[in-house]
Amino acid sequence: MLNVSDLSKIQGGKTLFSQVNFQIYPGEKVGLVGANGTGKTTLFRLIIGEERPATGQISYPDDMRMTYFSQNVGEMRGKTALEVVLSGDQRIEFLKKSLKEFENKLCDPDISPEEMDSVLIKMGDAQTEFEKRSGYDLETRAEEILTGLGIFPIDHGKRVEEFSGGWKMRIALARVLVVNPDLIIMDEPTNYLDIETILWLETWLKEFKGSIFMTTHDRNFMKK
Ligand SMILES: Nc1ncnc2c1ncn2[C@@H]1O[C@H](COP(=O)(O)OP(=O)(O)O)[C@@H](O)[C@H]1O
Numbered sequence: 239m240l241n242v243s244d245l246s247k248i249q250g251g252k253t254l255f256s257q258v259n260f261q262i263y264p265g266e267k268v269g270l271v272g273a274n275g276t277g278k279t280t281l282f283r284l285i286i287g288e289e290r291p292a293t294g295q296i297s298y299p300d301d302m303r304m305t306y307f308s309q310n311v312g313e314m315r316g317k318t319a320l321e322v323v324l325s326g327d328q329r330i331e332f333l334k335k336s337l338k339e340f341e342n343k344l345c346d347p348d349i350s351p352e353e354m355d356s357v358l359i360k361m362g363d364a365q366t367e368f369e370k371r372s373g374y375d376l377e378t379r380a381e382e383i384l385t386g387l388g389i390f391p392i393d394h395g396k397r398v399e400e401f402s403g404g405w406k407m408r409i410a411l412a413r414v415l416v417v418n419p420d421l422i423i424m425d426e427p428t429n430y431l432d433i434e435t436i437l438w439l440e441t442w443l444k445e446f447k448g449s450i451f452m453t454t455h456d457r458n459f460m461k462k
């Protein structure tokens with residue numbers, strides 16, 4: 239599913255790794271172990287395309303859904319907790335917006351019959367994909383995941399900046415999990431999490447049917 243071949247990376251004049259080869263198969267859970275500064279984060283950044291390798295290739299199917307969870311919570315200000323999680327699935331967001339636009343066009347009294355036909359066809363395709371991606375229960379899934387992470391429905395409408403650091407981290411995690419990815423890349427996911435969240439995440443990842451490529455200093459977590 240993910241295929242890495244002949245991968246080398248030089249950083250600041252230092253060769254971090256050279257001619258690395260490995261595969262990750264569907265459903266496989268792989269742990270990456272190595273001392274600080276050996277290039278684990280760099281390898282993840284190469285896979286998600288944020289860095290370029292010196293040599294080698296990284297390939298995966300076009301339709302593979304890959305998400306990356308890092309210590310970096312990113313920019314989420316101004317949105318509610320639920321909105322942030324919903325925005326995690328960018329394709330569903332896009333389809334939702336398109337469907338709205340198509341609806342508006344169909345309400346236009348000046349629309350020509352040809353245009354109407356064309357809009358109806360595109361709308362049908364968007365509708366089919368939206369259903370295939372479980373767009374209708376995205377919100378239910380988002381709420382379930384937030385609640386599972388200890389953020390209860392009463393707080394789903396609260397703005398992200400009103401949450402403390404640890405809680406923001408859980409919201410970032412929920413945004414990754416809602417995509418239902420084929421492959422989750424996790425860089426030290428347990429670093430800012432308390433024990434309760436770690437246990438919840440452990441269970442979630444154990445039941446997760448997709449692949450995981452992860453690094454963590456928490457050996458216990460990795461083994462489970
Ligand atoms: N953007 C960068 N420019 C120069 N050096 C970097 C950059 N990013 C990381 N490094 C260096 O590359 C090495 C590997 O870093 P990193 O991939 O973060 O390791 P790890 O995640 O295993 O701790 C470190 O020596 C780090 O200082």
Ligand SMILES: [Mg+2]
Binds near residue numbers: 278279
């Ligand atoms: Mg790192």
